[in-house]
Amino acid sequence: MQPVLIRTHNLKKHFSLGKGNILHAVDGVSLEIAENEILGLVGESGSGKSTFGKALIGLHQRTSGEAYFNDTLLPERFSASDHLHYSKLMQMIFQDPYSSLNPRMTILDIIGEGLAIHGKLSKADIKEQVSYWLRRVGLHSDHMSRYPHEFSGGQRQRIGIARAMIIGPKFVVCDEPISALDVSVQAQVVNLLEELKQTLGLTLLFIAHDLSMVRYVSDRMVVMYLGTIVESGPSNEVFYQPKHPYTRLLIESNPEPDPDIERQRTHIPIQGEVTSPLNIGPGCRFADRCPQAMEECKTVTPESAQVADGHSVSCHLYPG
Amino acid sequence: MVENILEVADLSVEFETYGGTVQAVRNVSFEVEAGKTLAIVGESGCGKSVTVQSVMGIIPMPPGKITGGSAKLKGQEILGLPAAEANRYRGVEIGMIFQDPMTSLNPSMKIGHQIAETLMVHRGKSHADAMVTALQLLEKTHIPEAAKRALQYPFEFSGGMLQRAMIAQSLACNPSLLIADEPTTALDVTIQAQILELLTELQRTEGMSILLITHDLAVVARMADQVAVMYAGQIIERGSLDDIFYRSAHPYTLGLKSAMPSNSGTEEKNLQPIPGSPPDLFSPPLGCGYTARCPQAMQICGNQLPLLIQDPQDSRHLSRCWLQHPDAPNIEALYQPLKIMNATRAD
Numbered sequence: 266m267q268p269v270l271i272r273t274h275n276l277k278k279h280f281s282l283g284k285g286n287i288l289h290a291v292d293g294v295s296l297e298i299a300e301n302e303i304l305g306l307v308g309e310s311g312s313g314k315s316t317f318g319k320a321l322i323g324l325h326q327r328t329s330g331e332a333y334f335n336d337t338l339l340p341e342r343f344s345a346s347d348h349l350h351y352s353k354l355m356q357m358i359f360q361d362p363y364s365s366l367n368p369r370m371t372i373l374d375i376i377g378e379g380l381a382i383h384g385k386l387s388k389a390d391i392k393e394q395v396s397y398w399l400r401r402v403g404l405h406s407d408h409m410s411r412y413p414h415e416f417s418g419g420q421r422q423r424i425g426i427a428r429a430m431i432i433g434p435k436f437v438v439c440d441e442p443i444s445a446l447d448v449s450v451q452a453q454v455v456n457l458l459e460e461l462k463q464t465l466g467l468t469l470l471f472i473a474h475d476l477s478m479v480r481y482v483s484d485r486m487v488v489m490y491l492g493t494i495v496e497s498g499p500s501n502e503v504f505y506q507p508k509h510p511y512t513r514l515l516i517e518s519n520p521e522p523d524p525d526i527e528r529q530r531t532h533i534p535i536q537g538e539v540t541s542p543l544n545i546g547p548g549c550r551f552a553d554r555c556p557q558a559m560e561e562c563k564t565v566t567p568e569s570a571q572v573a574d575g576h577s578v579s580c581h582l583y584p585g
Numbered sequence: 586m587v588e589n590i591l592e593v594a595d596l597s598v599e600f601e602t603y604g605g606t607v608q609a610v611r612n613v614s615f616e617v618e619a620g621k622t623l624a625i626v627g628e629s630g631c632g633k634s635v636t637v638q639s640v641m642g643i644i645p646m647p648p649g650k651i652t653g654g655s656a657k658l659k660g661q662e663i664l665g666l667p668a669a670e671a672n673r674y675r676g677v678e679i680g681m682i683f684q685d686p687m688t689s690l691n692p693s694m695k696i697g698h699q700i701a702e703t704l705m706v707h708r709g710k711s712h713a714d715a716m717v718t719a720l721q722l723l724e725k726t727h728i729p730e731a732a733k734r735a736l737q738y739p740f741e742f743s744g745g746m747l748q749r750a751m752i753a754q755s756l757a758c759n760p761s762l763l764i765a766d767e768p769t770t771a772l773d774v775t776i777q778a779q780i781l782e783l784l785t786e787l788q789r790t791e792g793m794s795i796l797l798i799t800h801d802l803a804v805v806a807r808m809a810d811q812v813a814v815m816y817a818g819q820i821i822e823r824g825s826l827d828d829i830f831y832r833s834a835h836p837y838t839l840g841l842k843s844a845m846p847s848n849s850g851t852e853e854k855n856l857q858p859i860p861g862s863p864p865d866l867f868s869p870p871l872g873c874g875y876t877a878r879c880p881q882a883m884q885i886c887g888n889q890l891p892l893l894i895q896d897p898q899d900s901r902h903l904s905r906c907w908l909q910h911p912d913a914p915n916i917e918a919l920y921q922p923l924k925i926m927n928a929t930r931a932d
Contacts, residue, residue, distance in 0.1 A: 309773040309774070309775060309776075310773055417862055418629075419862065420862075447628040447629055447800060448628065448800060448801075448802070448841060448844050448845055449628060449840065449841065449844045449858060449859035450858070450859075450862070451844065451858075452844040452845075452856040452857065452858035452859070453858035453859075453860070455856060455858075456855075456856060456858055474773060474774060476774065477803075477845070477846040477847070477848055478846055480846065480848065481846035481856065504848065505848075514775065515774065515775060517778075518774045518775045518777065518778035519774050519803075520777075520778075520781075520801075520803035520804055520806060520807045521803055521806060521847070521848060522802035522803040522805075522806050522830075522842065522845050522847060523806055523830065523847065524806045524826045524827060524830050524831075526806070527806045527807045532778070532781075532782055532785070532807075533782075534775065534778035534779040534781075534782045535775045535778070535779070538743055538745055538746075538776065539773075
């Protein structure tokens with residue numbers, strides 16, 4: 266068992282919307298990510314998965330709860346010097362390869378900026394490093410004098426990956442790194458991340474809504490719904506033996522690229538839509554859409570219970 | 586004999602740009618059968634949206650230009666009609682829904698009024714009559730509290746509800762064909778399942794044909810009867826759903842399948858990305874557009890455009906690949922009807 270690199274305890278991030286309305290984006294998330302592990306985080310839009318990733322690396326100030334990197338408590342609010350220190354250890358790859366690269370900077374400046382800030386490297390050394398990383402992510406070193414608009418989506422995402430990796434971080438948050446890409450290119454990026462994990466011993470938080478891809482990429486999977494974790498466990502176990510009614514419906518909704526499987530399915534989609542994360546009361550958050558909701562689901566918040574080794578579910582159907 | 590609602594033959598579309606002429610669609614032919622679903626699948630830039638927008642007559646001309654081909658709706662030519670005549674089928678015989686309902690609907694008009702407008706324009710209904718029908722349409726697409734919702738603006742709707750509203754609008758004149766351009770790409774997987782189920786249900790009750798544009802093979806597997814795979818402005822393979830998935834005849838179709846994770850097999854297979862990227866359509870390659878990325882490319886592939894070759898056992902399964910030629914080497918992964926035929930004969 267690898268030592269734990271990232272740990273959060275009851276992490277909350279609330280946004281105040283004025284008039285006493287509070288948006289519970291992340292509402293008490295406790296999880297651990299072991300070293301050299303890929304943890305997949307899935308959930309629908311509004312489930313708080315991106316907010317969680319950002320709160321973890323200090324892009325959002327935590328409302329409450331703790332987050333640890335290597336057993337060091339991360340500051341609730343990152344100061345400029347905290348950012349400087351932790352950005353060497355933790356990096357992020359963003360969802361949109363179009364808006365996450367400054368259109369007025371060359372690729373050399375974009376990828377090399379981190380080195381220029383952190384290292385005491387000469388311009389020539391930075392250039393050499395950027396050239397190395399461009400080739401490492403499958404681009405050409407001639408590309409460094411170009412601007413972002415000269416690249417396709419897949420190429421830009423590689424630039425984003427090179428920018429995150431060049432500092433040599435231990436932990437990288439990948440926030441929907443493939444959802445903007447075409448199928449044939451998605452596999453290129455996923456295989457690249459996998460390879461970097463193997464060779465550099467990286468730890469990744471892989472945030473995505475594509476269940477099949479998350480199952481394929483990650484070692485463990487965490488399912489979020491309205492700011493809380495409903496189920497977590499080894500990826501294959503969560504995918505093939507889902508326990509929580511929400512996870513089951515999510516996987517049931519996930520279409521398979523196989524006509525025979527699709528013909529055999531019953532196709533009863535989950536009813537309703539994600540309820541508002543505003544001013545949430547007690548009870549299970551999924552209760553109003555859950556086909557198996559019981560009386561206590563509406564009043565008592567379910568506790569997380571272990572159903573198998575390393576596989577936990579927060580549901581009254583599985584009392585601890 | 587199956588009746589075809591839409592028959593597109595040899596459609597070619599170009600766009601004049603400052604950088605030169607983009608040959609976005611090259612000699613595309615397909616048919617949509619009555620009451621059935623044809624899915625056109627391909628990556629961004631392959632020309633799938635331009636194809637259906639040309640059929641709909643909604644590509645801006647200039648810069649766009651339909652350089653050849655025909656599109657027949659129930660036997661009537663609809664390509665290149667002047668706007669006044671085109672409006673007799675647009676939104677009436679053919680309804681269309683788009684990828685992003687948020688930007689496709691008018692943000693300053695109430696949902697009910699937008700749907701009613703369709704009926705007032707095409708059916709000459711009074712506003713009051715049209716509003717009554719609009720309400721029924723919203724109910725048909727299972728929008729809860731339709732009466733209240735009809736008087737709300739698009740920003741008050743969620744993405745899934747907006748897509749339902751757009752479907753309601755496209756159904757206003759009982760179209761015989763619904764064109765759905767990436768209808769669920771912007772939606773979450775659970776909402777996607779709801780919308781796909783709604784489309785299936787409406788096809789059953791209204792009996793319309795669906796022309797589905799998507800990049801997602803899983804959505805194709807769920808929805809389609811017939812499939813056309815597009816690459817670099819051309820249809821490189823078409824056939825029934827099972828032909829495309831289980832008897833792939835083109836390396837690109839095979840490549841697409843291997844690039845997607847599958848949860849059906851017992852053994853974990855590694856994802857096989859397709860190296861490189863699609864060709865530049867400013868000057869499309871002489872031969873097959875997939876040559877540069879194709880692991881099985883031969884010398885002829887780069888020089889000469891392959892013809893559409895028929896599967897001898899199934900005349901409706903066509904592929905544009907030299908590997909299907911009788912003289913081509915045998916590639917095990919590909920379904921090769923000619924080889925199999927020859928082998929049986931030799932036995």
